[in-house]
Amino acid sequence: xxxxxKWKDFPVLLVEDNKHDVFFIKRAWxxxxxxxxLFVVPHGEACLQFLRHEGDYANPEKFPRxxxxxxxxxxxxxxxxECLDILKKDPQLKTIPVIMLTTSKEEEDRLRSYQxxxxxxxxxxxxxxxxxxxxxxxxIYWTMSExx
Amino acid sequence: MKNEDKTKEQLIKExxxxxxxxxxxxxxxxxxxxxxxxxxxxxxxxxxVLTNAPDAIITMDAQHKTIMCNQGAxxxxxxxxxxxxxxxxxxxxxxxxxxxxxxxxxxxVLDGKNVSTxxxxxxxxxxxxxxxxxxxxxxxxxxxxxGAVAVYTDITDLKRMKYEIEEYSQELEHKxxxxxxxxxxxxxxxxxxxHDLRAPLRALIxxxxxxxxxxxxxxxxxxxDYIQSIAxxxxxxxxxxxxxxxxxxxxxxxxxxxxxxxxxxxxxxISKLHPGDNVQIILPPKLPIIQGxxxxxxxxxxxxxxxxxxxxxxxxxxITVECLDKGNVWEFAVRDNxxxxxxxxxxxxxxxxxxLHTQEEYEGTxxxxxxxxxxxxxxxxxxxxxxxxNKGSVFSFTLPKK
Numbered sequence: 001x002x003x004x005x006k007w008k009d010f011p012v013l014l015v016e017d018n019k020h021d022v023f024f025i026k027r028a029w030x031x032x033x034x035x036x037x038l039f040v041v042p043h044g045e046a047c048l049q050f051l052r053h054e055g056d057y058a059n060p061e062k063f064p065r066x067x068x069x070x071x072x073x074x075x076x077x078x079x080x081x082e083c084l085d086i087l088k089k090d091p092q093l094k095t096i097p098v099i100m101l102t103t104s105k106e107e108e109d110r111l112r113s114y115q116x117x118x119x120x121x122x123x124x125x126x127x128x129x130x131x132x133x134x135x136x137x138x139x140i141y142w143t144m145s146e147x148x
Numbered sequence: 149m150k151n152e153d154k155t156k157e158q159l160i161k162e163x164x165x166x167x168x169x170x171x172x173x174x175x176x177x178x179x180x181x182x183x184x185x186x187x188x189x190x191x192x193x194x195x196x197v198l199t200n201a202p203d204a205i206i207t208m209d210a211q212h213k214t215i216m217c218n219q220g221a222x223x224x225x226x227x228x229x230x231x232x233x234x235x236x237x238x239x240x241x242x243x244x245x246x247x248x249x250x251x252x253x254x255x256x257v258l259d260g261k262n263v264s265t266x267x268x269x270x271x272x273x274x275x276x277x278x279x280x281x282x283x284x285x286x287x288x289x290x291x292x293x294x295g296a297v298a299v300y301t302d303i304t305d306l307k308r309m310k311y312e313i314e315e316y317s318q319e320l321e322h323k324x325x326x327x328x329x330x331x332x333x334x335x336x337x338x339x340x341x342x343h344d345l346r347a348p349l350r351a352l353i354x355x356x357x358x359x360x361x362x363x364x365x366x367x368x369x370x371x372x373d374y375i376q377s378i379a380x381x382x383x384x385x386x387x388x389x390x391x392x393x394x395x396x397x398x399x400x401x402x403x404x405x406x407x408x409x410x411x412x413x414x415x416x417x418i419s420k421l422h423p424g425d426n427v428q429i430i431l432p433p434k435l436p437i438i439q440g441x442x443x444x445x446x447x448x449x450x451x452x453x454x455x456x457x458x459x460x461x462x463x464x465x466x467i468t469v470e471c472l473d474k475g476n477v478w479e480f481a482v483r484d485n486x487x488x489x490x491x492x493x494x495x496x497x498x499x500x501x502x503x504l505h506t507q508e509e510y511e512g513t514x515x516x517x518x519x520x521x522x523x524x525x526x527x528x529x530x531x532x533x534x535x536x537x538n539k540g541s542v543f544s545f546t547l548p549k550k
Contacts, residue, residue: 020351027358074344103346104393124350 010067011037015047015083016101017075021124025070028135039063043075044083051093068138069098070122073107084116099138204280204300210293212236212254224280224302226273237298243271250282257284257296270300279303331400338396345389352382384507391515394447395500398522403441410435413442414469417450423465427457430468438478439550444523451516452482452543459510459541460486477529477546484542489535498531520545 016022022040029038041047047069050057057063069087073080080100087093100121102108108121122134198205204221208214214232222228225241232240242250246269256263265283272278281301287294356379364372411434418429438445449469456467462485470481489497489504496502500518520543524531528548535541 018347020354021347024350024354104390 011039011064013047013050013066013069014038014040015042015044015069015071015075015080016040017042017072021072021101025135032136034135036067039066044071044078044080044086046077047071047083048078048086051087051096066096069096070101070138071098072101073103073111081111081116088116203302205297206232206237206300207287207295207297208237208254209295210258212238212258215295221300224272224278224300225270231273241270241272243269243277246270253282253284254296254298257286257298258293260286260288260293267303279307334396335400338393338400341389341393346386349382349386349389353379353386356382384511384513388513388515391513391519395515395519395522398444398447398519398526403443405439405441407437408440408442408445409437410445410471413445414449417446417453421450421454423453423457426463427465427467429453430466432469432471435471436473436478438547440527440547444527447519447523448545449482451520455516455543456482456484456486456541458512459505460484462486474546477548479544479546481542481544483540485540488537488539488541489533490537491535494533494535497533 014022014025016025026038028034029036039050041050046057049055050063051065053060053063071080071084084098084100087096087098097120100111102111102121102123104123108123111121122138198216198218199220201218201220204224205218206214206221207216214235214237217229217232221232225232227240238247238250238254249268250270253263253266263284265281268280268282269277270280270282279302281303283299283301284296286296356375359375360372360379367375411431414431414435423429453467453469457465466485468481468483470483472479472481493504497504498517498521501514502518503512503514505512521531524545524547528550529546531543531545533541533543
């Protein structure tokens with residue numbers, strides 16, 4: 001795995017308000033021994049602040065630009081769809097790959113129809129094993145894609 | 149004697165001539181009378197037509213004075229013919245507000261112009277307004293304009309009906325708007341169910357897993373059973389929510405119609421279903437490419453196929469898919485050698501939440517065949533079943549080619 005180092009360099013930003021889902025993702029991180037730092041923000045607005053180094057996230061040393069964003073859809077204050085729309089219109093931020101965490105096929109279809117330009121979808125399965133496999137797939141996806 | 153004879157002969161000849169002439173004259177007199185009679189008949193006929201016409205018909209001379217009017221005019225405007233004849237009709241029925249308009253209209257007609265019919269209001273003798281359609285046309289005799297004819301049609305009923313139709317269509321539009329709103333609400337509701345209801349379920353399932361994984365060695369068998377039951381029930385509820393969403397999705401969202409390669413679709417479905425090595429699924433050598441919604445077709449075949457090997461106690465479940473070209477429609481059949489269904493339950497099985505077995509016998513949510521029926525009907529087809537206990541089942545359905 002010659003790309004291992006490259007992968008290890010990038011932090012991951014998780015935009016998720018449900019603390020249980022955050023816990024599941026952290027557990028998947030541990031299970032697959034993923035060493036990338038995982039940052040968590042609770043909604044779209046916080047996500048934008050994090051990326052633009054505003055408010056609580058002003059320090060770029062402490063809150064570095066992520067190599068990938070995992071984004072929930074339904075969140076308070078600013079949902080995932082609105083946040084993604086803003087991200088993809090921002091020339092500074094639009095190059096960061098975004099993976100949307102969906103809960104159903106229907107939601108996925110609906111998101112596709114918006115043509116928001118997110119990179120991929122992961123359905124949040126009820127089955128933890130499937131979910132952690134999906135996280136593992138992100139790792140593979142990542143190592144294969146040419147990131148800036 | 150000879151001369152006398154001659155004269156006699158001549159006289160007879162003259163007489164015959166005269167007689168012939170008389171006959172001719174008599175004949176022509178009868179013909180004349182007949183012509184007169186015919187003319188009278190025609191006149192009466194025309195008068196009857198005029199009298200019995202349902203519209204008000206008024207003729208006027210070139211100076212706009214009424215010459216003749218029919219019964220319809222008397223009935224519509226409440227004036228007798230005597231009152232109208234000799235008068236300018238607009239003075240009687242046009243009223244103050246429509247007088248100018250009526251006058252302009254008459255003027256155009258009496259100028260020999262062709263004027264299109266117009267909707268207006270005229271007034272009865274008692275002053276009450278009546279909505280009318282006015283048609284005017286000049287009368288020419290030997291290319292000379294001698295006057296005009298005006299026809300007034302009472303359109304009160306027509307206007308009322310038009311108004312009622314407008315009211316109904318507005319009401320209908322309003323109802324459609326309401327329904328669209330309700331549909332939108334329902335859409336958001338099911339969305340909320342799919343997201344918000346499933347989040348705690350996901351947590352329940354995962355935490356019971358973690359409990360088993362991390363603390364399983366600290367629990368006795370009863371404790372492990374309890375946790376297993378929590379996980380199983382949460383998973384079953386998740387299944388119910390997913391199936392309900394699928395069911396509601398069929399009617400709610402109009403899926404796109406595409407060309408669907410059934411051969412490919414069935415291969416995909418079968419590999420997703422993981423039927424097990426003992427299950428034999430026989431497909432027709434060639435499946436058509438049809439016009440339809442891929443989403444619906446997947447729901448139909450996936451549910452029928454999984455039922456076919458789920459409700460099957462044999463060691464070698466065998467499922468045959470058939471496809472017949474019936475002209476306007478495709479007819480499909482999914483045939484199995486499973487447990488079969490008592491004909492008295494044929495209607496019941498297609499209804500939502502109807503199950504013929506306990507969860508212990510056969511797992512399921514009781515939504516699958518309801519989804520199948522709804523999806524087939526949404527595609528314009530029909531579904532039916534032929535079966536008997538222990539004799540296997542054949543689920544058949546049609547899909548229009550369109």
